[in-house]
Amino acid sequence: MSASTIIFYILAAVILGGALLAVTSRKIFRSAIYLLFSLIGIAGLYFYLSYEFIAAVQIVVYVGGIVVLIIFSIFLTHESGGDMKAPAIGRAIFSALAAVFSFALTMIIIRKQEFFPTTNAAVEPSVHNIGTQMLSTTAHGFILPFEVVSILLLTAMIGCIVIAIKTFKPKV
Amino acid sequence: MNIGLTHILTISTALFFIGIYGFLTRRNMITMLMAVELLLNSVNINFIAFNKFLYHDKLDGVFFTVFIITIAAAEAAVAIAIIINLYRHYKSIDVEDADTMKF
Numbered sequence: 395m396s397a398s399t400i401i402f403y404i405l406a407a408v409i410l411g412g413a414l415l416a417v418t419s420r421k422i423f424r425s426a427i428y429l430l431f432s433l434i435g436i437a438g439l440y441f442y443l444s445y446e447f448i449a450a451v452q453i454v455v456y457v458g459g460i461v462v463l464i465i466f467s468i469f470l471t472h473e474s475g476g477d478m479k480a481p482a483i484g485r486a487i488f489s490a491l492a493a494v495f496s497f498a499l500t501m502i503i504i505r506k507q508e509f510f511p512t513t514n515a516a517v518e519p520s521v522h523n524i525g526t527q528m529l530s531t532t533a534h535g536f537i538l539p540f541e542v543v544s545i546l547l548l549t550a551m552i553g554c555i556v557i558a559i560k561t562f563k564p565k566v
Numbered sequence: 567m568n569i570g571l572t573h574i575l576t577i578s579t580a581l582f583f584i585g586i587y588g589f590l591t592r593r594n595m596i597t598m599l600m601a602v603e604l605l606l607n608s609v610n611i612n613f614i615a616f617n618k619f620l621y622h623d624k625l626d627g628v629f630f631t632v633f634i635i636t637i638a639a640a641e642a643a644v645a646i647a648i649i650i651n652l653y654r655h656y657k658s659i660d661v662e663d664a665d666t667m668k669f
Contacts, residue, residue, distance in 0.1 A: 406573075406577050409577060409581060410577065410580055410581065410584065413584045414584055416604070417584055417585070417587055417588025417591070417592065417600070418588075422594065422596060425597055429600050429604070432581075432604070433607065436607050436610075436611065439577070439611065440614060443574075443614060443615070443618050444618075445614055445618070448610075448614060448628060448631055451632060451635055452610075455635050455639050456607075456635070459639055459642075460639060460642045463642060463643065464596060464600065464646070467596060467646045467649060467650060468596060470653070471596070471649065471650065471653045471659050472659075478594055481591040481592070481593065485590070485591060489586075489590035489591045490587060492587075492590070493583040493584070493586050493590075494583075496583055496586070497579060497580060497583040500579045500583075501576065504572060505572070509571055509619070509620055510620070511619060511622075512620060512621055512622070514622075514623035515623060516622040517622065517624065517625055519617075519625060524625060524629075536629050539633060543633055543636050546637065546640060547636065547640055550641075550644050551640075553647070554643050554647040555647075557647040557648055558647040558651055
């Protein structure tokens with residue numbers, strides 16, 4: 395086994411172990427921390443595949459943004475430290491069975507499927523290439539989705555403020 | 567032994583169904599949101615893996631991943647705003663308690 399293979403299996407263990415603990419832990423705060431480890435492992439997997447830009451975005455947005463948001467909302471809505479109640483045993487068993495059998499089915503299909511890589515010359519996924527193509531207005535540019543997503547982010551931001559704002563009732 | 571596409575797809579499939587299991591068993595809205603994040607991440611891994619191993623002459627997988635990450639951030643923010651608002655009404659974030667619109 396080469397060093398690259400060993401690193402891959404360590405990353406896989408971090409991702410899947412973190413995810414499993416995140417969905418089974420009884421303490422909600424620990425669950426959030428395990429999710430953090432899983433997301434960092436996924437960023438490591440992107441580094442391993444040499445997509446450094448996506449790895450950086452993953453760390454900034456997920457680890458720096460979403461997990462912090464989740465932890466804050468846990469503090470706002472829970473007395474942290476208490477255990478959540480365990481899921482009903484029947485529901486847990488049937489969910490596990492459904493997940494395991496679907497996983498087996500998907501793995502059978504993936505094993506049978508033959509993949510044919512393209513033979514064209516590779517494009518380096520560097521920040522320069524990504525930025526040039528994303529903001530280009532030519533036939534293969536992504537400027538329109540970029541603008542649509544920016545409008546969506548603005549809408550989501552306003553929506554969040556409107557939903558979560560405290561409404562003061564006027565004193566009669 | 568080389569790490570190929572099948573290895574990455576195995577990880578992403580396992581991550582997806584771990585997320586499905588979490589979504590089905592959890593009754594707490596924040597932990598369900600965490601399970602949804604796992605699902606979205608497994609899809610991102612798939613996009614990057616296909617771009618890397620099959621279509622390395624294009625960057626489309628990278629763009630899809632960037633847009634999915636952006637929309638996941640917006641979705642998480644809106645979901646948490648809704649959860650905090652529900653908590654003010656019901657003093658609980660259990661999905662079984664929020665049944666006003668249940669028929």
